[in-house]
Amino acid sequence: xESNRFFPIAILAAAVLAACGSVPTNDSPxxxxxxxxxxxxxxxxxxxxxxxxxxxxxDSLDKANAASAxxxxxxxxxxxxxxxxxxxxxxxxxxxxxxxELDVANAGAERDRVRLDARTREADSAQRxxxxxxxxxxxxxxxxxxxxxxxxxxxxxxxxxxxQxxESLRxxxxxxxQxxxxxxQxxxxxxQxxxxxxQxxxxxxxxxxxxxNAQSARQQTQDAExxxxxxxxxxxxxxxxxTERGMVVTLGDVLFDTNEAQLRSxxxxxxxxxxDFSRQYPQRKLMIEGFTDSTGSQVSNLDLSQRRAGxxxxxxxxxxxxxxxxxxxxxxxxxxxxxxxTAAGRQQNRRVEVIVxxxxxxxxxx
Amino acid sequence: xxxxxxxxxxxxAACAAFFxxxxxxxxxxxxxxxxxxxxxxxxxxxxxxxYAPAEMRGAQEKMNRAxxxxxxxxxxxxxxxxxxxxADARLAEKKAESAKAQxxxxxxxxxxxxxxxxxxxxxx
Numbered sequence: 106x107e108s109n110r111f112f113p114i115a116i117l118a119a120a121v122l123a124a125c126g127s128v129p130t131n132d133s134p135x136x137x138x139x140x141x142x143x144x145x146x147x148x149x150x151x152x153x154x155x156x157x158x159x160x161x162x163x164d165s166l167d168k169a170n171a172a173s174a175x176x177x178x179x180x181x182x183x184x185x186x187x188x189x190x191x192x193x194x195x196x197x198x199x200x201x202x203x204x205x206e207l208d209v210a211n212a213g214a215e216r217d218r219v220r221l222d223a224r225t226r227e228a229d230s231a232q233r234x235x236x237x238x239x240x241x242x243x244x245x246x247x248x249x250x251x252x253x254x255x256x257x258x259x260x261x262x263x264x265x266x267x268x269q270x271x272e273s274l275r276x277x278x279x280x281x282x283q284x285x286x287x288x289x290q291x292x293x294x295x296x297q298x299x300x301x302x303x304q305x306x307x308x309x310x311x312x313x314x315x316x317x318n319a320q321s322a323r324q325q326t327q328d329a330e331x332x333x334x335x336x337x338x339x340x341x342x343x344x345x346x347x348t349e350r351g352m353v354v355t356l357g358d359v360l361f362d363t364n365e366a367q368l369r370s371x372x373x374x375x376x377x378x379x380x381d382f383s384r385q386y387p388q389r390k391l392m393i394e395g396f397t398d399s400t401g402s403q404v405s406n407l408d409l410s411q412r413r414a415g416x417x418x419x420x421x422x423x424x425x426x427x428x429x430x431x432x433x434x435x436x437x438x439x440x441x442x443x444x445x446x447t448a449a450g451r452q453q454n455r456r457v458e459v460i461v462x463x464x465x466x467x468x469x470x471x
Numbered sequence: 472x473x474x475x476x477x478x479x480x481x482x483x484a485a486c487a488a489f490f491x492x493x494x495x496x497x498x499x500x501x502x503x504x505x506x507x508x509x510x511x512x513x514x515x516x517x518x519x520x521x522y523a524p525a526e527m528r529g530a531q532e533k534m535n536r537a538x539x540x541x542x543x544x545x546x547x548x549x550x551x552x553x554x555x556x557x558a559d560a561r562l563a564e565k566k567a568e569s570a571k572a573q574x575x576x577x578x579x580x581x582x583x584x585x586x587x588x589x590x591x592x593x594x595x
Contacts, residue, residue: 181551184554187558188555191559194562198562199565201573202565202569202572205575206576208576209572209575209576212580212582220586222590
């Protein structure tokens with residue numbers, strides 16, 4: 106009975122001991138996991154780039170070690186060791202991935218640096234070519250200066266030889282001058298005799314000039330006299346009357362169309378004579394005054410007198426008389442020269458008078 | 472009297488057996504199964520089949536075995552297989568990502584080398 110009593114406990118203990126498993130050998134999965142984990146830990150790339158993955162592997166290894174120490178089933182320990190080894194591999198792969206990604210990132214920077222280098226080289230080469238062309242231009246400038254110097258030197262030597270030839274020329278000229286001097290002396294005495302001869306001629310000329318001046322003065326007085334006579338004749342031709350206000354030329358009614366301002370051909374002739382006279386005596390001014398008889402209304406008479414005076418003025422202007430020198434106005438039936446009770450008197454009153462100013466352009470007001 | 476110690480012994484044995492059985496019967500690792508399957512899917516989409524075919528095959532085979540264990544209600548086996556499948560899948564994914572990054576790095580380095588040659592070839 107005693108043995109019966111402890112038998113189940115013995116079975117239980119045996120079962121528990123059997124579960125306790127075996128001590129790991131060197132080539133057991135757990136030993137491999139430990140070795141791989143410590144290798145990865147020693148790798149600085151894995152330790153720095155995959156720290157968290159490595160920690161997970163370490164946790165799994167701790168569990169595996171604990172399970173092995175507790176003598177758990179070898180299948181369980183092997184399982185934990187397997188998971189540990191896979192996690193160590195994951196840590197290694199993670200580190201490799203991150204290193205590659207860093208390479209790519211660094212490569213971008215390196216590409217930029219390579220391009221920068223290339224640009225720097227291009228800039229350097231451009232600068233070098235600029236410098237070399239500057240050197241070339243300096244060299245050609247130096248050449249130009251040298252050739253200019255050569256030209257100057259040859260010019261100087263040419264000048265020197267010219268000076269030499271001038272010197273010899275001067276020597277020959279000096280002897281020439283000596284002979285010329287004696288020639289000049291003889292010429293001078295000749296000139297003196299010529300000068301006295303010229304003086305005689307000049308005096309003779311002055312005498313004849315004085316004679317001519319006297320003649321021209323006489324001519325001028327004759328001209329003035331002639332002009333005065335001509336003026337008189339011309340005014341007489343125009344049947345001018347000498348009045349208190351000056352010479353007055355009367356253009357009669359017959360020179361105009363009846364009751365119109367239009368000049369007839371005879372009137373135009375008279376006006377042309379006035380224009381000729383005016384051109385000859387430009388300092389004299391003309392005052393044109395129109396008059397009518399008392400037949401008809403005062404307004405229409407004033408208008409007709411104004412229009413007749415105006416048409417004479419227009420005719421004179423067209424013949425080239427300056428408008429500053431002509432004044433025209435109408436007086437209507439005022440200032441009659443005869444009675445309006447007879448036809449002859451009325452015809453005398455219908456007229457245009459042109460008053461010629463004195464030589465200063467003055468006309469006495471009416 | 473005779474029965475009592477025998478009864479006590481059997482009761483202790485039954486208690487121990489129950490304890491051991493209770494230890495072995497872990498609850499179904501549903502969450503771990505889901506996490507592992509998701510890890511495998513991630514590894515596939517990262518290109519694990521191309522860059523880490525051995526790890527990928529291991530992960531899928533272990534996942535199949537975990538499913539089988541789940542079916543047999545062998546939950547401890549299922550959990551361990553699922554955990555190992557997850558570790559394999561994560562390794563496959565990392566290998567794929569690392570390989571891609573290294574490829575990109577080598578392409579960039581090549582680009583720079585070509586660029587440098589191009590620049591050096593230019594006459595100054």
